[in-house]
Amino acid sequence: MVHSLVEEMSDEQDFELVEARASKRRAKQELQRNEERERVEREERAKEEEKQDRLRQHEELVKATQARRDEEAKRAAEGAQQPGGRGRGVGAVRGGRGRVGQRGSGRAARGNGGAGRGEGAAGRGPP
Secondary structure, eight states, X not given: OHHHHHHHHHHHHHHHHHHHHHHHHHHHHHHHHHHHHHHHHHHHHHHHXXXXXXXXXXXXXXXXXXXXXXXXXXXXXXXXXXXXOOOSSHHHHTTTOOSTTOOOOSGGGSTTTXXXXXXXXXXXXXX
């Protein structure tokens, strides 16, 4: 009788231990599910923030570009309204001298008469 009572108590304890293990396992699974759900939510928030940041940066770039274009157009309009104004371009920037150090490559620019491009030795004087 004592033996059967001990066996019965042992069986109940085993049952409780198995039940406790299952309960712990379910609690751990639930905890992992919650942690995973929170991680996914954090990732989604980070993606959304990154998207909003890119959109904000793009809008700022568009505004800056438009402001620069407006300023250039304003300067061009002011330059065109000046007496003898040259508007924009190389001459306007450098005081009307054109490109400094650049000479034409045609015949008239050279001091050797007709020896322009492609003329070879024709028109050249003695060496």
